Amino acid sequence: MLEDKRALISKLKKDLLVWQGVPQRSIDDSIMDLGTLEEAFPNGVFPRGVIHEFISFNRVDSAVSCGFIGGLLGKLMQNHGICIWISSIQTLFPASIKSFGVVPESIVFVSMKRERDVLWAMEEALKCHGITAVLAEIHQLDFVQSKRLQLAVEKSRVTGIILQHNPKMLLATSCAARWKVTSLPSQSEDELPGIGYPCWNVELLKVRNGIPGKWQITWSPEGFKVASEKETKVKDWTPSYQNLG
């Protein structure tokens, strides 16, 4: 009886996901290579054609986020896609992204003067077919803006990435996932000298229809390596930002 109920509930949940437009797991989707992290997403598939939101509170974290995003873009852009990188002030140093598997020539950098224009440009770019991913670096994103971006993305299935630097407040948004990537001391094998491969603490603060969590991920030329099993579910992350709003 109980078993039946569980099976019924899980079937209903799956149906709900289908109705909400979450893609089914298929073979060619598993190329993200994120290991156990992908289990956090609905159906265990890294969602494309949605908006991902990254937050960083200092310059090093933003550099780290760029590296992690570089790794993701490398997987997304495997079939000669292009990425549009929109920002108003700081931007990526293109020569660095090659080591994350992205061809720097395939990124078009757009610099706008005002943040409003950055969001406008992102919305326009998200509507455009033929682009694999659009990334925008901004300081603040509110619900209305994120909703607009989400509507734009639903038609074209372009993947959008928002990089929020030092947001004054973390507002509720309609983004599919909210990430926070920070650096971790790297693990050097056999006491080898040097700084080794970058190691990150990747937190999924929010996932739509998924389970938030925390992972330790190392980037090596072979790709992402999730260091340990999912440690603990982030139980309540809000208090740490409470003073921020």
Next chain:
Amino acid sequence: MKKRFASLWFRHLKTDWMTVCKPHLQEVPFVLALAVHGKLIVNASNLLAEQAGIHVGMAIADARAFIPSLKIINEQAGLAEKILHFIAHWCIRYTPQVSLDKPDGIILDISGCAHLWGGEAAYLEYIVSTFKQHGYDVCMGIADTIGAAWAMARFGSEKTIIKEQAQSEELLSLSPAALRLEQFQLNRLQALGLKTIGSFAHMPRSVLRRRFGDSLLLRLDQAMGFEDEFIISIKPILPYEERLPCLEPISTANGIELALEELLINLCRRLSGEGKGLREAELSCHRIDGKIERITIETNRATAQVNHLFQLFAIKIPQIEPALGIELFSLGVSKVEDAESVQENLWDNRIGLKNPAVTELLDRLKSRDSSCEILRYVPAAHYWPERSLKIADTMDEVAIVDWQTARPRPTRLLKIPERIIVTAPIPDYPPILFIYKRITHYVKKADGPERIEREWWIDQGEHRDYYAVEDQQGQRFWLYRAGHYDGRTDQWFIHGFFA
């Protein structure tokens, strides 16, 4: 085709302009004064002052003796040229080739233009009366040569047209000054009693050359049409240009859109017929009050797609201020490139920069905000980090050299390296700690040094020894020491942040 020229002479250019600017001067005799050798001299006078006997070159003190209430205005430098430029640009509506004729005239190349106004007489009448309406006193002459038109404007009646090939007879009765001669030549002709052109035009050329120099013969030949003379147009004619004159002045956005569409259709038909596409274009709207409103667009890839170009312009149409109305639209292409022929695909699923939708998107972004920059980077053959990449010129440019991946590069590079305070006790080793923005970072792990020499043929300075370091929290930085280690602490800099 036979050339025809018109010369316009503004008898009171500067004072007319002053009167247009300040209508209350209309009833007042006034002069423009200029200080020459510490003495104020009359440099221009209006009609009322002239009627009282004041002429250019007279001392202001003398002029005051004629009219005690004379208004004297100090002249700004370069005024005449500024006015002439403005008028010349305005005259582009009558002919595409306009040139300045300093100090007080304009030359128009009207070959093939006059019939649009219903013949030369009507054309001349229209231009003179339009200038009169605007408050300018103008004389105009039309002839086969620049010299003859110039002469007729200044020495003929107010409106003179010399028929084709008739300039040699018409000019003979005029004073030699009509030939644009130098003052010493005029003085000598006067002294010899040669008071008309006819009195010396048929003299043997060698005689004239010996007494007056080559320039007199040249001017004579130019006026008679034996020698070619060219004008330098103030606005070079673009190879791809479309013009649309309007019967009624246009002052609505709708009207402008219709005009723009018509121009674009004509232009794009021509461009695509020749296998070209435009990269930069400008729409000029000539308003009836003489101002010209301009909007420009740029594209990232040569294109001749009417819809796309129309969209780019459409974003900027609200910037046009039609005021009383626009009487002429002209669409000029300032940059043309070969365009690859567009094949109509049923399913356009090309990904990346080959997809026209992407380049059209980039054009749209650019036209929204003129300060918007769209950049692609390709590697350059330099080790120096700032020069290791360059901005690609076109969307198709491919890398000639490979990206350097032997050593990691930071994802964020500071535009200007920032100074840090370090403790670095051992030469050629990374520092054990450094202070950046008042935070102390203890270096736990480090790679380096990676020495990058400055390219002495580009700039001077010290080499850099780069270290990639990781602090206690795992944050990674790119530091360098400028020059050799000598125990100083002011030679350390932070240049970037690693992922």
